[in-house]
Amino acid sequence: DAGVIQSPRHEVTEMGQEVTLRCKPISGHDYLFWYRQTMMRGLELLIYFNNNVPIDDSGMPEDRFSAKMPNASFSTLKIQPSEPRDSAVYFCASSGQGTDTQYFGPGTRLTVL
Amino acid sequence: QKEVEQDPGPLSVPEGAIVSLNCTYSNSAFQYFMWYRQYSRKGPELLMYTYSSGNKEDGRFTAQVDKSSKYISLFIRDSQPSDSATYLCAMNKNSGYALNFGKGTSLLVTP
Numbered sequence: 737d738a739g740v741i742q743s744p745r746h747e748v749t750e751m752g753q754e755v756t757l758r759c760k761p762i763s764g765h766d767y768l769f770w771y772r773q774t775m776m777r778g779l780e781l782l783i784y785f786n787n788n789v790p791i792d793d794s795g796m797p798e799d800r801f802s803a804k805m806p807n808a809s810f811s812t813l814k815i816q817p818s819e820p821r822d823s824a825v826y827f828c829a830s831s832g833q834g835t836d837t838q839y840f841g842p843g844t845r846l847t848v849l
Numbered sequence: 850q851k852e853v854e855q856d857p858g859p860l861s862v863p864e865g866a867i868v869s870l871n872c873t874y875s876n877s878a879f880q881y882f883m884w885y886r887q888y889s890r891k892g893p894e895l896l897m898y899t900y901s902s903g904n905k906e907d908g909r910f911t912a913q914v915d916k917s918s919k920y921i922s923l924f925i926r927d928s929q930p931s932d933s934a935t936y937l938c939a940m941n942k943n944s945g946y947a948l949n950f951g952k953g954t955s956l957l958v959t960p
Contacts, residue, residue: 778952836881840892
């Protein structure tokens with residue numbers, strides 16, 4: 737298995753632009769998580785899905801952030817419009833039903849200028 | 850105040866030393882406890898998993914949970930330079946709930 741796949745690995749954009757981050761979870765996993773990691777705040781949960789349905793989006797910072805999971809093998813996290821304070825590493829993770837082991841992707845390093 | 854507190858370090862030790870990493874938490878409902886290791890510019894990977902109080906050993910690593918004190922520890926024996934990474938504790942109330950992570954402790958093991 738290739739593990740959790742994220743794209744792009746690096747993204748540099750200008751303030752006000754739309755940013756779309758993509759994630760392919762491990763096949764067969766029922767849960768998908770989006771995290772943001774910064775030095776100041778550590779690893780923060782943004783939203784998670786179970787069987788493609790959003791369960792908890794209380795960590796989404798504001799309406800500029802949105803996430804979708806149209807099918808079991810694909811999810812997107814969109815920021816529109818982006819701001820410099822959104823600069824961080826965004827991780828996607830997935831886990832199977834009945835297990836707490838989350839498998840993380842390599843992350844997307846986002847820089848908003 | 851975050852539910853999970855962890856000293857960010859950095860912690861620097863010589864090769865071969867015993868390392869002790871710790872987390873405290875405030876939510877008494879937590880009963881699943883994990884340690885993740887994160888190398889620079891990589892995603893976290895699960896290192897140890899324990900349920901409720903007690904110890905668990907895996908090779909050079911020992912995880913310890915004291916629910917009465919709301920305190921968990923990770924011990925690394927005979928530390929190696931390859932152990933240099935950030936160690937994050939994580940916990941949750943029940944299987945299927947989101948994990949609550951500490952900020953992570955940066956560890957450097959020098960040859």
